[in-house]
Amino acid sequence: MGSYFIRRIGFIIITLILASIIIFSITQFLPGDVAQVILGQFATETAIANLREELGLNEPLHMQYLNWAGNFIQGDWGNSLVSRMPVRPIVTQRLVNSAMLAGLALLIYVPLGIVLGVIAALKRDRLPDQMITGVSMAFVGLPEFVSGLLLISFLAIGAGWFPANSSIDPDSTFFQSLPYLILPAITVSLTGLGYVARMTRSGTIDVLRSDYVRAAELKGLPGSQVLTRHVLRNSLLPTVTIVAMGIGWLLGGLIVTEAVYGYPGLGRLLVYGIQRQDLPIIQAGSMIVVAVYSLSNLAADIIYGMLNPRIRVD
């Protein structure tokens, strides 16, 4: 177990290094020039050349990368090229915001999705199953800018229960932010719920068909015990993967939801950085997202092993 863990951490570090190289290379191919973006289309050539020099954009590419990487490892994430502000406090603050939203969304859609998925599996092909499957599929297909704007018009502006905009104050605590988090969390839950419910349903159906479940039933175990002891811990395996992937998506990929609600999360920061070719912001933000993806996958594999001892993690 210990050596497995160390090996996996090693892989994550390699992943991060590769990802940083790939992201750095891709940004070099973005059309336009950051100095031009900063100074605007009417600035003179001299001004643009001066700024390029000042920003270190005239150095060879590999030197630019190594400078960035060396500083990054030492905790100096650099200054935003556009606003000249230190990147680290900005990125970490947006990460905290994204974590709050992700935490709430997971609390909503994971338990609900599991319960609905199990119900659908138990009532397979009957009305409850058809309703759960149909409705959750419809939500998965509904774009977030549609569901988000609908929720805003009915629950925020119509009923007045929630704020219509979620631009939370940078200093506010989780509980101060909570009213602002609910609508965006519901919006992303509508998408996440369908995946969890479907995975749980198919996992549960497979397990229900298995011999050991039949044996448990035949030996006279009550239905509820069969479900909790024998079915669930096996049927949840695929769900764990879906949830782990969901964490990465929630932290860095909520571009549309964050834009519709004006929520200051990591996804919106990344889009801002990409639009302005602000390399330090793009690099730091995407490193965080890659790290979260890798760590949540690692966590998923460990939980896998706990749920199913046949999968060895050594």
Next chain:
Amino acid sequence: MLKKLMFLAVLVLVSGMLLVSCAPDAPDDPVEDDEPTDAISEKHGGILRSAYYAPTNMDPAFFGTVADDWIGKQWGDFLVYIDEQNRPDPSRSLAESWEVDENALMWQFNLRQGVVFHDGKEMTSRDVMFTFDRLRDPDVGAATVGLYSNIVEISTPDDYTVVFELENPNPDFLFDLFDYHAVIVDADNDDFATNWNGTGPFMITSYSPEDRIVFERNPNYWMTDSAGNPLPYLDGIETIFLSESSAQVEALRGGQIDYLIYLPTEFIPMLEADPDIVVLEAPSNTHYALRMRSDEGPASDVRVRQALRLGTDRASILEGAVDGLGTTGRDTPIGPAFGDFYLDVPELVRDVEAAKELLAEAGFGDGLDIVITTQESSPIPAIATIWREQMAEIGVNVEIQLVPSDVYYGADNMWLEAPFGITDWGARPTAQPYLDLAYVCDAQWNESHWCDPELDELAALAAKEMDRDERIRLYHEIQEIFIERGPVIIPFFINNLWGASADLKGMEPTSILGTAMDLRPVYFER
């Protein structure tokens, strides 16, 4: 096992949230801390909450967007302020008075005394000279180098006097001094990207690149209202950056912001129906020029250009594309927002038969096929679609080529090359730049490739004419040329639109200066 696991998961989540909720317990908003300043008058107090797009550059020399401009007008002042009726207003300017010599070459500005920057330093002629020298310095490279190339020298006879020596007379000089880059800055500032030490009514207390900007009231601001009370009335401004216009509008409808400085026309009917919101409107000179290449192709024949103009129904384009929120054009770039300079003639009446006849005379009696290059950004595709239907009736078959705006204005300069195109032209404080930039023969952006020696001559005279009546006459003559043989169809001039909560008072919509309304006299009615 499973129960344990679930328990563990919940434990981790809950403790994680507690951690998150406890951690960033930073001090409260500085603006709220200042609460006990007793209200000076009943108009004083309150934080204006607004929403807009994020700025692109915070250094005045490199302002590029409306957001940059708007932010600059809060923390900065101008040597000369141009008012809502498009007149220089010394009472709102850093220059108390000014005079020009008889040759219109030496402009002397007498500065207001006792004006201090946010850091307490007094603003003097040295700061004014520094500001404009920086803006015209090719090594700094601001977009204003061309605008101020007519300045020979700036001198400061004393602390409160600035003299500008010009190469040629410029009747629009006062307007040029109100260019949005010309925020008067501190000559001792060494980093304009992060230090916004101005003399303006509000001071920036925090700025977070894609999230928000917070201003607080400048307690030492020099301006007072008519009762002698200090301005501004508001305690501060908090602007959140929202990249989606629908999110901006929903925040206004939901009561989370009080003021929106830009509104797309499609939201207006919904907002007008809301009793808690007022919509403010003012005509502007922003227009969408449907321009025709006049040096080659079918539109090089003036009869074709006139036929297309006769076949166009401007009112229905205005109605269909922007819900009628504007005024119809006369196919000249000088619109009604310019007051006396505008030639007020009746709108051209659509005449399908006359248009067909002209086309037949020009040899296109059997029909004409054209391609119009159109940007994807609203409302341009709507303009193109309605126009295509109108053209079909006079026998012109229009194919619409839709491209993103950055391609239209991109490296290939499609907007300067395509045979027909629709180009958006923003509001400018004076009429002259439209002619100089796009319509004289050797204009940098002569997108219609039109070259009319008579127009060139009149435009050159108007550029230097200091006598207002004579200048009006020249501009009217120029507009007659556009109407008789010009290269553009300008279906309408769009209105500037603002949304505000009903208790916000003191706003005066501006006709010409874009969306940066003066917030100094704005207050909440209680």
